[in-house]
Amino acid sequence: MLRAQIEAIEKESGAKAISVALYDADSGFELHYNADRWYHAASTIKVPILLGVFAAIDRGDLLPHSRVHVRNRFLSVVEGVPFRVESGRDANSAVHNAIGKMMRVDELAYHMITTSSNLATNLLLGVIGPDSVNETLRELDLDDGLELRRGVEDELAFEHQINNRVTADGLLRVLVMLAEGKAFSPALSRRMMDILHGQEFNQGIPARLPKGARVAHKTGEISTIAHDAGVIYLPKRKPYALVILSEWDPTTTGRSRTIASISHAIYEFLAPGAAR
Amino acid sequence: MNDVPGFPLRVVDGLTLPPEYRKALRPGEEWKDATGRNRQLPRYFYEVPSWDSAMKVELAGHFLLWEFIQVDVREAPPLRTFPRYVPCAVTLLAVCLERFREAVGTFVHISANGGYRSPSHRFSRNATPHAWGTAANVYRIGDTYLDNRSAIERFSLIARETLPGIWTRPYGQPTGYAEDHLHLDLGYVLSVPRDVKS
Numbered sequence: 203m204l205r206a207q208i209e210a211i212e213k214e215s216g217a218k219a220i221s222v223a224l225y226d227a228d229s230g231f232e233l234h235y236n237a238d239r240w241y242h243a244a245s246t247i248k249v250p251i252l253l254g255v256f257a258a259i260d261r262g263d264l265l266p267h268s269r270v271h272v273r274n275r276f277l278s279v280v281e282g283v284p285f286r287v288e289s290g291r292d293a294n295s296a297v298h299n300a301i302g303k304m305m306r307v308d309e310l311a312y313h314m315i316t317t318s319s320n321l322a323t324n325l326l327l328g329v330i331g332p333d334s335v336n337e338t339l340r341e342l343d344l345d346d347g348l349e350l351r352r353g354v355e356d357e358l359a360f361e362h363q364i365n366n367r368v369t370a371d372g373l374l375r376v377l378v379m380l381a382e383g384k385a386f387s388p389a390l391s392r393r394m395m396d397i398l399h400g401q402e403f404n405q406g407i408p409a410r411l412p413k414g415a416r417v418a419h420k421t422g423e424i425s426t427i428a429h430d431a432g433v434i435y436l437p438k439r440k441p442y443a444l445v446i447l448s449e450w451d452p453t454t455t456g457r458s459r460t461i462a463s464i465s466h467a468i469y470e471f472l473a474p475g476a477a478r
Numbered sequence: 479m480n481d482v483p484g485f486p487l488r489v490v491d492g493l494t495l496p497p498e499y500r501k502a503l504r505p506g507e508e509w510k511d512a513t514g515r516n517r518q519l520p521r522y523f524y525e526v527p528s529w530d531s532a533m534k535v536e537l538a539g540h541f542l543l544w545e546f547i548q549v550d551v552r553e554a555p556p557l558r559t560f561p562r563y564v565p566c567a568v569t570l571l572a573v574c575l576e577r578f579r580e581a582v583g584t585f586v587h588i589s590a591n592g593g594y595r596s597p598s599h600r601f602s603r604n605a606t607p608h609a610w611g612t613a614a615n616v617y618r619i620g621d622t623y624l625d626n627r628s629a630i631e632r633f634s635l636i637a638r639e640t641l642p643g644i645w646t647r648p649y650g651q652p653t654g655y656a657e658d659h660l661h662l663d664l665g666y667v668l669s670v671p672r673d674v675k676s
Contacts, residue, residue: 268551271590274625275658284651286658301625302589302617302659304550329551 207467208235215460218426221447222464223370225378226472227440233468234371238347241447243366244422245318246429249376250348252394253385254335255311255326260386264329266308266393272300276324278358279351287324287355293317293402297325315420316400324353342379347372370445373431377443381418381433398432406430407444409462411469412476426450428457434469436476444468486535487524487543489566489671502554502598503563509597511605512654517666519597520565520610522674528560537572540579540586546572546593546611553591554598564594565611567669574641574664575614581640582633584620589659592617605666613663615656625658637662 212220222235258264274286289298294317313319339345347369352359383391398418407430408417419432431445446461492505506521526532532544579586592615595608607613624630627649634646647661
């Protein structure tokens with residue numbers, strides 16, 4: 203029934219593809235709808251990067267208050283060509299305003315997730331390195347369905363089709379591990395979840411949920427992609443983790459509405475009436 | 479080791495520092511620059527006991543010590559906590575920057591990692607005057623960010639006209655060029671305070 207609803211929403215949306223992965227910790231219910239299909243990760247790759255940052259904190263290589271030089275100059279994975287992150291693409295100017303100065307690792311992690319700062323993302327990745335993130339994913343047995351190959355806004359890499367990729371199942375495994383407090387330690391998992399709770403872009407998964415729902419999530423959007431991946435907390439029940447990935451023609455509209463509709467259908471299926 | 483009259487920081491011989499500092503600072507050692515020439519690293523340092531003192535010690539009229547020792551997580555761990563050590567030649571750089579500031583007539587901002595950084599800093603691939611305390615990366619002058627050719631070349635010219643012998647990195651992307659700051663340096667200057675007994 204739920205699968206049929208999602209199929210109907212997909213058909214009506216005009217999306218090129220939609221994938222959904224769901225795990226409900228309360229009932230044990232799972233849904234994997236086209237969930238092993240690979241997508242350009244867009245900004246959802248920032249969740250695995252967050253995991254990589256906290257792995258460095260867990261190892262003692264970084265402290266939350268370690269300071270990082272804010273500099274807008276990065277090297278493409280293609281021939282090391284320098285590039286910059288456009289300030290207009292970051293939703294707030296806090297990180298760009300600190301150019302030349304330093305920001306703390308925890309501040310950068312917060313901006314990377316809550317306002318999806320690309321500058322913060324590349325700065326953190328510059329400190330820990332993509333190899334370190336991939337090693338962390340392997341160690342946690344999360345590397346199936348997640349591919350980190352570069353920083354963000356590396357347009358030359360994009361032209362060479364070197365992109366970060368995810369599947370719905372891959373992201374779901376990360377979220378479930380975080381929600382269960384099993385990423386490094388319960389305390390560190392909680393800190394990552396706290397950051398995800400600060401998400402400021404709420405037009406997707408949370409948009410049609412009742413006011414009492416709390417959602418820790420990360421969105422991702424480029425011209426042909428709209429994703430949302432999060433953990434939904436409702437009163438008096440355990441949370442459920444939900445990943446919705448979608449691919450579109452650049453001119454098609456209604457992306458956030460589609461994600462919100464799928465999220466709403468899942469809410470009505472799992473917990474009708476909760477948190478109203 | 480020594481006190482310099484009228485200057486609040488103690489001079490220390492790097493060779494007498496504990497092993498973890500000697501490993502990071504490599505006092506007096508030779509280090510190859512990008513062209514393969516050997517350069518001798520500084521041996522004498524000012525000891526900076528605390529951030530509070532770094533915020534108070536004036537190296538020139540408009541430059542306090544802290545501006546020259548801002549390093550991030552890429553610096554060697556012992557050198558990210560106090561006491562910190564900065565080569566004695568940093569005072570020469572400060573005097574030059576003061577003259578430069580007079581010429582431009584406004585604030586001159588040194589970037590993080592843009593003053594002294596040790597040979598163990600992750601940015602230090604070859605010998606660079608930053609490890610001598612004689613180089614500065616200026617990212618902003620007044621309200622102007624030095625992130626474009628026009629601004630970098632304009633202030634580079636002022637620096638060269640104002641400071642005889644100063645070297646500025648040309649604008650550009652390849653290694654050896656700069657595109658998001660003005661790098662200026664005095665070269666590999668060693669400063670040996672006159673009272674040291676070596």
